[in-house]
Amino acid sequence: MPSALPIADPAPLDGLLPPSVVEGADSRNLGVYLHVPFCRVRCGYCDFNTYTAAEVRGVKQSDYASEAVAEVVLAGSVLAATGAPDRAASTVFFGGGTPTLLPADDLARMLGAVRDTFGLQPGAEVTTEANPDSVDAAYLERLAEAGFTRVSFGMQSAVPHVLATLERTHDPERIPHVVRWARDAGLQVSLDLIYGTPGESLDDWRASLDQALAQEPDHVSAYSLIVEPGTKMARQIKRGEVAEPDEDLQADMYELADSALAGAGYEWYEVSNWARDGRVSRHNLAYWQGHDWWGVGPGAHSHVGGVRWWNVKHPAAYADRMHAGVSPAAGRETLDAETREVERVLLATRVRGGLEIASLPAAARTAVAGLIADGLVEPAAALRGSIVLTLNGRLLADAVVRRLLD
Numbered sequence: 001m002p003s004a005l006p007i008a009d010p011a012p013l014d015g016l017l018p019p020s021v022v023e024g025a026d027s028r029n030l031g032v033y034l035h036v037p038f039c040r041v042r043c044g045y046c047d048f049n050t051y052t053a054a055e056v057r058g059v060k061q062s063d064y065a066s067e068a069v070a071e072v073v074l075a076g077s078v079l080a081a082t083g084a085p086d087r088a089a090s091t092v093f094f095g096g097g098t099p100t101l102l103p104a105d106d107l108a109r110m111l112g113a114v115r116d117t118f119g120l121q122p123g124a125e126v127t128t129e130a131n132p133d134s135v136d137a138a139y140l141e142r143l144a145e146a147g148f149t150r151v152s153f154g155m156q157s158a159v160p161h162v163l164a165t166l167e168r169t170h171d172p173e174r175i176p177h178v179v180r181w182a183r184d185a186g187l188q189v190s191l192d193l194i195y196g197t198p199g200e201s202l203d204d205w206r207a208s209l210d211q212a213l214a215q216e217p218d219h220v221s222a223y224s225l226i227v228e229p230g231t232k233m234a235r236q237i238k239r240g241e242v243a244e245p246d247e248d249l250q251a252d253m254y255e256l257a258d259s260a261l262a263g264a265g266y267e268w269y270e271v272s273n274w275a276r277d278g279r280v281s282r283h284n285l286a287y288w289q290g291h292d293w294w295g296v297g298p299g300a301h302s303h304v305g306g307v308r309w310w311n312v313k314h315p316a317a318y319a320d321r322m323h324a325g326v327s328p329a330a331g332r333e334t335l336d337a338e339t340r341e342v343e344r345v346l347l348a349t350r351v352r353g354g355l356e357i358a359s360l361p362a363a364a365r366t367a368v369a370g371l372i373a374d375g376l377v378e379p380a381a382a383l384r385g386s387i388v389l390t391l392n393g394r395l396l397a398d399a400v401v402r403r404l405l406d
Contacts, residue, residue: 009334011309015078015327018334021305022083028291028305029090031283032075032114034068035297036099037315040134043167044236045194047228049299049313050097059315065106067322068296069113074327075294076117079304087292088119091283094128104139108146110296115147125149125282127190130178133170137181144185150281151182152190152221158211159204162197165242167232172211179215188279190219195257196250197225198233198242205253209260218279222257223272224250251395258391269352271394288347298328306335346401354386355404364404376400 038061039050053061092114094107107128114120127150128143140151157163158172175191182189191212195205212220225245227234236242258268266274270288273281286293295302298318301310309332312318321328335343345364348355357365368387371377376393377400393400 009332011327011329011332013326015074015329017078017082017304017307019083020334021307022085023305025084025087025292025305029286030087030118031091031093031286031291031293032072032089032118033283033293033295033300033302034092034094034099034110034114035295035300036064036068036094036096036102037298038064038096038101039098040101040131041167041169042232044232045166045197045225045227047231048097051315056315059319061102063319064102064315065109067319068110070322070325071296071328072110072113072117075296078327079294084304086119088121089114089124090121090291091125091286092120092127093283096129098131098134099128100130100134100139104142104146107143107148111146111148120147127152127281127283129154129192131168131170132174132178135178135181137184140178140181140185140187144187148187150188150190150218152192152219152281153178153182155191155208155212156194157197157200157204158208159200162200162204162208165197165199166194175211176215179217188218189215190221190281191215191217193220193222193257194225195222195253196245198237198245202249202252202256206256206260209257213260213264218277219273219275219281220261220266221273221281222254222261224254254395255391258394267352268394271350271389271397285351288351290344290347302329306340308333308335342405345404349387349389349401349404350397352388354381354388357382357385357387360404367403367406371400371403 037050039052042050042052092111099107111126126148128148129152131154153175155175156166156168158175160172163172179189193208193212227237227245233242237244261274266276268274269280270284273284292304293302294304295311297311298315299311299313301308309329311328312321312330318328345355357368368377368382372379372382375390376396378388378390381388389397389400
């Protein structure tokens, strides 16, 4: 969740949505994202809306669960007043920040509010992100008791000097322990990795992949490091203290990851995500498939029926809004037909399920033959009527989208 919020229309204090969001709602799933904005330390590469204790003096982490619960209740009231059909949440995702800096009972209480307000679909996916040094066996057992089904550990790397550059605080030797504790609690496990860190070699990346695969997780995310403007790392690069990420090396690292993961039985289902035995992240997939979600917390983004909005950023401003009983939304926009089509093409192209060629305008369909000839789209899938990226296509996904939209 980037720290900068877009500029758009003001959002009403009652949070009410236009009647247009009801159209087609029965065909869309509802997910809930709960943002916990607290971190023990701020990593130099991170551009998310997160805060250390020193940055939020006067804000009590112990009050946060109550504030988030208040927004969940508000969400239920807003959707009901809008005339949206009753929909139990199909997925719930706790992100941050470090959600597991809060007591497990706080996360359980927040999940309970979602259950009480919306209900949970049978087999609902409930995930929390966690730093490896922020949980123990008892904590994970409590989450499982509360109804959590997955935990996504921010492993990032198994190599100490890479973790040091990223300013990650955990000991890589702790990874096998937290994975075992999660499995013992009955939770599915995802490991998040970052590649392309300044100073990281291809051998370093191979070591991280080997360590991750040795844990036999259900799911792996691998993201290339992007240096965001305004971050500490961006300033370090500008001063020449660390090298800028090498895009060619990052491409080699992606190819190595895809080969290693495929060889271990993992199938890519989105450009940066792989799963085995069909254990995809249904919450993330819902974003790419254009479903609805309500984002709870400071800076959280929401999308319902073509209307997108985002909350005030700072935890103090968020707390003030919730205590006053008004919507925390800072701004919102209603997507026009052209924007929705661009986003549909952008998102559907990134997933293995692909983009229906027949759904594209004639001009875009004529580009498909060239994409096949350039080795960016799978020919067999195209014959079946879908655009599915090849390995090279995944490396050049943005270019594929541009050619489809030109």
